[in-house]
Each structure stands twice: as C-alpha cells, then as structure tokens.
Amino acid sequence: MLGRTAHGQKALLDLMDAGTIAVEIALTAELESVRRLVQRYRDRPMSLADACLVRLAELFDEASVITLDRDFSVYRKHGRQTIPVVAPDMA
Numbered sequence: 001m002l003g004r005t006a007h008g009q010k011a012l013l014d015l016m017d018a019g020t021i022a023v024e025i026a027l028t029a030e031l032e033s034v035r036r037l038v039q040r041y042r043d044r045p046m047s048l049a050d051a052c053l054v055r056l057a058e059l060f061d062e063a064s065v066i067t068l069d070r071d072f073s074v075y076r077k078h079g080r081q082t083i084p085v086v087a088p089d090m091a
Helices: 009-018 027-040 048-059
Strands: none
Touching: 027 048
16 A cells, blocks of 8 residues: 555655564464454455454554554454554545
C-alpha cells in the first residue's frame, strides 16, 4: 500500500530505523498461533500479513496496529479483545 505514495516506503523504513516502529515476529515460532487466527477468520479470509499483525498485537499487548485495512475492526486479540488501531477515518 505504501508503494502508491511518493515517500511512504522510505518514511516507514526511517521510522523502523529510528525504533519508532518495530516489526518483530519469528513466524516459525508463532506458526500455530498464526494458523489458528487464519482458521478463525477463514470467512473473511484473513491474509498472512493480517494474521501476523494480530499475533504481534497479542504478543505486544500495549502496541497499536497501523493499517488501512478495515478488517481490523473485526479482528480480536486473545479471542475477544479489540485491537488498538491507528487508521484514517474511512467512513
């Protein structure tokens, strides 16, 4: 999605380099949890990227997910907890 913006990818990489944003998931270690999420939301269907973000929200409970994806209003961490989301108003 950032590829459609003039400087989005560079800005994201700069934020990661500064430590403002972190993406730290060892997919092999979290594979069963991610698989359960994909199965739980199979009616959407949930992408692997979305499943990883939900799992990260579970692992880092204080974190928010930055997204343009409306599905995050439906996804839940730990079964029933809403996920804090930073997103533009897409009403």
